[in-house]
Amino acid sequence: MRSFAILLILALGLCWGQSSDESKPASSNVMGTEYPRVFADGRAAFRLKAPEAQKVQVDIMAKKYDMAKGEDGFWTATIPPQVAGFHYYRLVVDGVNINDPGSETYFGVGQQFSGIEIPEPGHVDYYETKSVPHGEVRQRRYWSATTQQWRRCFIYTPPDYDANQKARYPVFYLLHGFGEDERGWVTQGRLDNIMDNLIAEKKAVPMLVVVDTFVAAKPGEEPMVMRQDGRRPNIGGNIGETFREVLLKELIPMVDSTYRTLSDREHRAMAGLSWGGLTTYTIAPANLDKFAYIGGFSGSTGGFGRGNVDVKTMQNGVFADAETFNKKVKLLYLSIGSMEGPGAKNFHEALEKAGIKNVYFESPGTAHEWLTWRRSLNDFVPRLFQ
């Protein structure tokens, strides 16, 4: 009897040891919640109390994993190692997709979603809050006569912005992806940490970063939001058409009149991820009087793997005159996660062949996800304005 008790204690000790020593709550959790948990090898453990449910699953990275019901009414699952990065996920209870109450929510895929941060191997901290001077992220509201709505953007100001009253700063306009909004870069993207760390290491020059949303619709137009019924908005060929008006006629003038900016084209950059990259590639090359630096992260005109593009004739011929383009554009940048397919690389090569100078960056081992875009930002920003 005693030896059985000892065995039981040992067994319980091992179980407990496995969950506490090797795993820790995901950094993407609500403060103080124990689940979901992440392991050093990329595994993740989930838990949900659902005593009456018939079936509970974890839906992550386009796979569903069955959870097992315990006698305490908690369903649990430890899933195989996941690729590093920030993944949207959800739990499925009797066929209904739900948020995990243990996770913070992140606006993506057209709704507030659970997310889990699978840590990268090694000591990677360029997007963490470190002991360096910190800038601010400022919420700014402005009226859009184009859309007849109040809009909100976020503006990163560098650590010295308030102290150096005589300094003026270049401005970088940065867009999210389809189904997300202006909160994406601030929350999922860890924009301020990445900027603070790059500026502290003198890898980047101090600059403003304006994050706004390309969702912009005139009265009667359908906004470019992801519908929860799965319907995609019918925008015809007008990619970023209304947002272009907002950006050029309202946002940029508002920023230049409100903040101490350098307002010439050589001190203005634009980039975006996924649909925001496509939007950038649609607007910026056609408005080179406004922009000298252009980036698309997992989404430039040729980045969707739609086959070969004719660089000379695309987008009303903005790339037709390579020499003029190369003279004007200080940086044309494409990036992609290595798991996303060859679209961006194909476009990079087509641009090269057409004589258009560009920089191609591939994020190793990452998907169409925020870790690709954090790495892209971290690689892109040091190339600006210097």
Place this chain on the structure above:
Amino acid sequence: MRSFAILLILALGLCWGQSSDESKPASSNVMGTEYPRVFADGRAAFRLKAPEAQKVQVDIMAKKYDMAKGEDGFWTATIPPQVAGFHYYRLVVDGVNINDPGSETYFGVGQQFSGIEIPEPGHVDYYETKSVPHGEVRQRRYWSATTQQWRRCFIYTPPDYDANQKARYPVFYLLHGFGEDERGWVTQGRLDNIMDNLIAEKKAVPMLVVVDTFVAAKPGEEPMVMRQDGRRPNIGGNIGETFREVLLKELIPMVDSTYRTLSDREHRAMAGLSWGGLTTYTIAPANLDKFAYIGGFSGSTGGFGRGNVDVKTMQNGVFADAETFNKKVKLLYLSIGSMEGPGAKNFHEALEKAGIKNVYFESPGTAHEWLTWRRSLNDFVPRLFQ
């Protein structure tokens, strides 16, 4: 046959008319989602696709309403008129509490929750974004040696802050309630709109408002967060003890050295809602060298209906010498929603009886919820610094 078809069309038309003419998507929804919807009389309609579920309910204002399943797999319910204001709510699917995918999420009750804004009757717009000069809400990170953690606060700066470089501003420190965090006043509270509108109408003087969280734990201490398993943290009698250190030794000095503030006690206010009000009433009266304006919204020391308090002896006797207290404190403020019970009013009367001057505000027809606290803020701020 034809008449049947006409009848059917008429019937469909009526149904459609009822839902589109009389109701509209809640302003608290994810952009572009049709449900939940609100009616002018306070009713609300909910919808969820859950073809495999056995039972679906709406859980709002401490009541559960059954939803009915349609042949299309959607469950729907229109619930009776709700009191005006912002209500946290959730849907219950086969016994599991879930977020409504149509709603934005709001951090409260220890997790990301659905919320619905039931409009007030009449034209109430003091918390809406209006055509007035707008300030900013700035995210600021700072290191806490007390907790050994990076902390985040939000700082409202008034519209003229950047332009009037010679001006210095009074500072108002404002706290959320138990189960919420520093995001509450910015998101649910509509802080920036209320401040912008008050300043534009010259009802309030331009000031900074610092919203931080009272959740502050030294290594080994248990933070004051609402556990999802229902367990309340064991903080003993140490209400706000660690936060007091953070506030007095770290936050206030950081704000005064980073922003153009007026740093004497006569230009510093502190208030909070619910547990944040209790925290304020615990910290501020005991530190009158730091604060001259003190407020508790639905939560001051006597505000929890715990019966009579002995004003003369409570909190180490801070209220014992009424004459000195009244001379030092320019405003002692208590507010409550009329549906919350008599706790705050009892405390107000006990303070009066003890000779402690104070202002009591009752929000008509509202509960322990954000509409009470928006109204309280709107009533409190004009009383500051003038």
